[in-house]
Amino acid sequence: xxxxxxxxxxxxxxxxxxxxxxxxxxxxxxxxxxxxxxxxxxxxxxxxxxxxxxxxxxxxxxxxxxxxxxxxxxxxxxxxxxxxxxxxxxxxxxxxxxxxxxxxxxxxxxxxxxxxxxxxxxxxxxxxxxxxxxxxxxxxxxxxxxxxxxxxxxxxxxxxxxxxxxxxxxxxxxxxxxxxxxxxxxxxxxxxxxxxxxxxxxxxxxxxxxxxxxxxxxxxxxxxxxxxxxxxxxxxxxxxxxxxxxxxxx
Ligand code: PGA
Numbered sequence: 001x002x003x004x005x006x007x008x009x010x011x012x013x014x015x016x017x018x019x020x021x022x023x024x025x026x027x028x029x030x031x032x033x034x035x036x037x038x039x040x041x042x043x044x045x046x047x048x049x050x051x052x053x054x055x056x057x058x059x060x061x062x063x064x065x066x067x068x069x070x071x072x073x074x075x076x077x078x079x080x081x082x083x084x085x086x087x088x089x090x091x092x093x094x095x096x097x098x099x100x101x102x103x104x105x106x107x108x109x110x111x112x113x114x115x116x117x118x119x120x121x122x123x124x125x126x127x128x129x130x131x132x133x134x135x136x137x138x139x140x141x142x143x144x145x146x147x148x149x150x151x152x153x154x155x156x157x158x159x160x161x162x163x164x165x166x167x168x169x170x171x172x173x174x175x176x177x178x179x180x181x182x183x184x185x186x187x188x189x190x191x192x193x194x195x196x197x198x199x200x201x202x203x204x205x206x207x208x209x210x211x212x213x214x215x216x217x218x219x220x221x222x223x224x225x226x227x228x229x230x231x232x233x234x235x236x237x238x239x240x241x242x243x244x245x246x247x248x249x250x
Contacts, residue, residue: 001190002206004035004222004249005162005229007061007123008236009091009210012042019045022239023052023060029239030058035229035249038089039236040123043077050086061089061123064097067110079118090115091231093149094125095168105148112149116157123162123208123231124149126189130169138167139188146192155197159204163189164231170211172233176221182209183224190226215244222248 014022023039030037040061041049049060066076082090092115093108108124115122126145128138142165150158165185170177177185186207194202209221210231221227222245229249235241 001203001226002162002228005038005206005208006033006035006242006246006249007038007040007089007091007162007164007208007229007231008242009063009094009231009233010039010041010045010236011063011096011233013237014041014045016044016048019048020052023049023058024056025239026242027053027056027058029243030246033057033243033246033249035246037246040089040091046082046085046087059088060086061091061121062087063091063094065090065092065111065115065120067107067114069114079114079120082120083118087120089121089123089162091123091125091164093145095127095166095171099168105145108145108149109151112161113152116153116160121160121162123164125164125166125210125231127166127168127171127211133167133169138185142185142189143192146189147196150193150196155201158193158197158201162206162208162229163193164208164210165189166210166231168211172212174212176212176214176217177209179220179224182221183226186224186226213245215241218245218248 038059038061092111097103112122190202206228208229208231209227213230214235
């Protein structure tokens with residue numbers, strides 16, 4: 001459906017001093033991949049990451065941004081700052097940011113709109129907790145998350161957005177959603193997008209799965225028709241594992 005994109009989400013791992021060599025290692029290991037390869041790094045690692053990615057196929061992303069252009073927001077980073085550094089992607093609304101940093105569907109939407117305005121590609125995260133899955137409200141919740149994230153986004157801009165479906169119970173737990181569970185929700189997300197826009201727009205949007213995707217389970221997940229890539233946490237910190245995943249995305 002959408003273009004295959006495999007994005008690493010380093011989270012709060014790796015030092016700036018380790019970044020240049022590691023991105024070079026990723027570039028070497030993932031050479032020849034037929035998908036887009038992205039490393040999303042902590043802010044302080046972005047400069048060496050961009051430097052290392054120069055002249056390679058690897059794209060660099062941030063893990064967050066602020067939705068205002070500039071001003072008195074101590075500790076925050078704007079879209080212009082990221083663009084100025086050569087950043088192309090930005091993760092928005094990761095469940096860890098929703099849980100620990102008061103990210104809401106409203107701030108997610110503001111960040112999506114700002115990222116698009118500045119030419120950054122948003123990777124918008126959605127996903128249910130175990131409690132919500134067991135209560136049978138997974139699709140209700142995800143429908144709301146998607147509708148709110150895409151509010152006031154034109155069809156032309158919607159096609160630029162990457163959606164990452166990440167069931168919270170599968171993140172960092174080693175408990176991956178089954179291929180069928182992941183496909184079911186990713187397919188349902190595409191239907192919500194089709195209802196907001198049209199089939200062609202929905203089909204053009206990359207929908208990733210994330211949550212303990214690794215070298216061992218990626219092939220089955222990525223073979224599903226509605227899974228166009230992955231947002232990879234733990235396995236993105238080892239270039240060989242990450243390369244197996246990028247190799248399976250074709
Ligand atoms: P994980 O993280 O691959 O370590 O489960 C995925 C994510 O949170 O993006």
